Amino acid sequence: YPDGYFIYDGIPYTSTMCSVSNLSACKEIQFRDDDVLIASYPKTGTTWLQEMVYLVCNDANTEKAKESMIGDRVPCIEHAFQGKQSTINKLKDNKQQRLMFTHLRTSFFEQEIKQSNIKVILLIRNAGDTLISYYHFYKLATRYSGDWNSFFEIFQKKQLVYGDYYDWYVDWLRLLHFPNVILMRYEDIKRYHAASVEMLSRFLGKTLSSNEIQIIVEATSFTAMKHNPGTNQKQNPMFDHQQGEFIRKGEVGDWKNYFNEEQTIYIKHLDEEFLKPFELE
Numbered sequence: 135y136p137d138g139y140f141i142y143d144g145i146p147y148t149s150t151m152c153s154v155s156n157l158s159a160c161k162e163i164q165f166r167d168d169d170v171l172i173a174s175y176p177k178t179g180t181t182w183l184q185e186m187v188y189l190v191c192n193d194a195n196t197e198k199a200k201e202s203m204i205g206d207r208v209p210c211i212e213h214a215f216q217g218k219q220s221t222i223n224k225l226k227d228n229k230q231q232r233l234m235f236t237h238l239r240t241s242f243f244e245q246e247i248k249q250s251n252i253k254v255i256l257l258i259r260n261a262g263d264t265l266i267s268y269y270h271f272y273k274l275a276t277r278y279s280g281d282w283n284s285f286f287e288i289f290q291k292k293q294l295v296y297g298d299y300y301d302w303y304v305d306w307l308r309l310l311h312f313p314n315v316i317l318m319r320y321e322d323i324k325r326y327h328a329a330s331v332e333m334l335s336r337f338l339g340k341t342l343s344s345n346e347i348q349i350i351v352e353a354t355s356f357t358a359m360k361h362n363p364g365t366n367q368k369q370n371p372m373f374d375h376q377q378g379e380f381i382r383k384g385e386v387g388d389w390k391n392y393f394n395e396e397q398t399i400y401i402k403h404l405d406e407e408f409l410k411p412f413e414l415e
């Protein structure tokens with residue numbers, strides 16, 4: 135298990151990122167109508183969407199974006215690093231428009247999402263690539279030294295930090311019928327980058343020129359984000375930089391380089407059982 139692994143409401147977390155008291159505080163959050171929330175399972179392209187949302191809401195101002203790290207501009211609601219003020223408390227005091235993200239379940243927010251006009255962007259990526267990305271992230275961020283097959287077993291036991299991928303999406307996709315919730319897919323953003331930025335700006339009520347859309351597309355290309363210290367987190371002291379980079383590969387289908395036949399069938403069944411009923415295609 136990663137350092138400080140603990141269970142809260144049946145879901146695994148690590149105390150390097152949040153604490154029990156902090157998670158309880160997250161349940162009390164009050165949303166405002168101009169809030170924007172990205173809800174995603176880890177490794178589904180959250181940072182990518184954070185940067186796009188930030189630039190859309192800040193008129194494609196890439197200079198302003200460079201002034202601080204993405205995690206400070208679009209913070210994670212539940213983060214509470216030791217010795218620092220928790221994000222949830224900072225958010226309470228923030229008088230400006232709040233852009234934020236979470237990997238928590240709906241039970242923390244469902245009533246607030248229903249009762250406010252907060253805009254929620256639910257992000258999904260295919261399970262295979264998400265797990266491969268998570269495997270590399272475990273090595274980078276938690277000093278995990280097992281191989282891919284051992285990591286897959288942790289997934290099968292639903293012991294990964296933030297819990298099971300499928301449970302996570304079955305929970306959140308229920309909220310898709312709310313008028314203030316949309317779904318974006320990593321694979322679609324890869325394929326239709328400009329159209330995705332356009333869709334995002336429409337949803338967020340921003341009118342951007344085609345020039346501004348183009349600026350955002352370029353600033354959020356894989357290469358630009360890999361070279362951007364504000365997004366690639368090369369200075370993050372929590373990471374073992376020998377293991378590679380946070381913005382790693384950014385491809386669709388990398389799972390095929392790792393999954394054996396049994397693992398492929400396992401995921402296929404879970405896709406059929408849990409995601410197919412939502413007719414995401």
Ligand code: A3P
Pocket residue numbers: 174175176177178179180181182263266267268270354355356357359380381382383384385388
């Ligand atoms: P890989 O490990 O497959 O490369 P998250 O931000 O939720 O932790 O997700 C991280 C994943 O998103 C990583 O996937 C990362 O490389 C990918 N990613 C980040 N920025 C990207 C971009 N501009 N284009 C494509 N993928 C990106």
